[in-house]
Amino acid sequence: MNTYYGKSVFGGIAIGRISVYKKGEQQVKRVKIMDADAEMKRYQAAKMVAMEQLQGLYDKALKEVGEANAAIFEVHQMMLDDDDYNDSIENIVRSQEVNVEYAVATTGDNFAQMFAAMDDDYMRERAADVKDISERLLNVLDGKAGAAADTSEPAIIVADDLAPSETVQLDKDMVLSFVTVHGSLNSHTAILARTMAIPALIGTSLSLDEDIDGKLGIVDGGKGVFYVDPDEETLADMKKRQMEEQEKKELLQTLKGKENVTLDGQKVMLYANIGNIKDLATVLKNDAGGIGLFRSEFIYLEKDHYPTEEEQFQIYKQVAETMAGKRVIIRTLDIGADKQCDYFELEHEENPALGYRAIRICLTRPEVFRTQLRALFRASVFGKIAIMYPMITSMKEIKRIQEVVSSVKEELTEQGIAFGEPEQGIMIETPAAALMSDELAKEVDFFSIGTNDLTQYTLAIDRQNTKLDEFYDPHHPAILRMISMVVENAHKAGIWAGICGELGADMSLTREFLAMGVDELSVSPGSVLPIRKIVLETNVEEYKAGK
């Protein structure tokens, strides 16, 4: 049994097979080396690992799909063991005095070209096999095990870190838990884990060189421990705890259908955050009163082209209809910074968090913004949609948005296309917006405080930098004061204010938020019922008096 420690993102216990997530195509650098023998030793070691992986795949395929289909893995093994292939690699390493990664990549390309040049369709296809084995070797050399996450059975996904575009590709039903080596508490892997309400660890003291792929693992999300190859005693202990947690969960289920009202009669709306229509089931299962944050950028991240008006319309319509009259707050496109989308062709920035992102992209690329707005206004006919604009810093931006909105509505009217009148609100996630909230409140229907960015910008701490986690204090009095101020200004103008950042789900602050008069908390679906429990047990007046 090996034990590793990481930072907890979400509690709970997961027991299952480990699947090491492989990144896409390798970037290989040509590096001069001094010791060709040592380099070749690395190659031999990697080759052995790759051989074993192929044997594993062969055995699995043999059982599942029969010998005829399994044979390809045997062929791959032979290719890997081919003298010409191996000689070519050794030759490049020794004659050019370069790293083996470069030699493997070059040899793979050369052999693939040989096949690609053949006048036989079938043989041309074999270029892919050559590339496949070379990729496999490069992955092993790079310390990544095996093929991409094997999602044929639910598994514990272990990765260096997962980019948003990678997490969206995962089959969520097949993920028991995430364990990453890097990633911060606010990285997208972490957010995804909270949305899915599955145990997850980040910053785990684990080297992906270790061959853990396929082994049994246990993630103790609460304590931040990851066991690989657990011994009997640990396994039995964890199974027992998993059962107990399950019972606790079931107890929370008894809170379903209850109103979110404190002992002294203060009501609060408990909504859920989602990033994908696939999350709708968990929203309903956890009895959320609505959707407080639908991250529409995931529609864009999942595609390799700009999603069309029709594609978006269908998604928004489906969400609105599924929620059947409950409020669905859809945030307009929030990409840039850590959320990148190739086809937007955004330039590299030195300081992307402060850069070209969110509403700034929408306002300067009106064709993108208009397409989304048309889809949103049209979908509003089918349910209670509310539109939320991210990254607002000034009244000027709101005025510009209003201009685009009225022009879009005019256009729809002219074309005779039906549209609804959704509520329109803004995210308060910049200190500028918080400070100007008294003015901004007069122009919009609601506020939703995005605490992740608000904290990052207020404390001037990059939330992607794990080294800064110890300085990143979301309970900083400056943040709490701002939230309180924003809520107060909203109420003065007669609008409501909610919180949709991670802080909203921080149960140590739920009473404090109730005391501030926060109208809505939008949290990951799994946090709705635990927070409802706190609300039901709180007496706000007593809490205020006791402070």
Place this chain on the structure above:
Amino acid sequence: MKEFKYVITDPEGIHARPAGMLVKAVKEFACDIKIAKGGKAMNCKAIFGVMGLAAKKGDEVTLTFDGADEDAAYEAISKFMQENL
């Protein structure tokens, strides 16, 4: 040295899987075994060489065996070719 000529009858030719089977069979023997098509001779123990010939149905290939166990290899491989290719 022994030599054996064979015309491929398998409709797929010596594609990846049959090539793999051939290489596997050939590797059982210590002697040097080459496979040639149209004057191009390849090491029969190397799958890239065998596949590189792109031998199709109707193509004639020549196998040569050279070494201590060449007789046994000749026997076994010619049988293998007839049965599988």
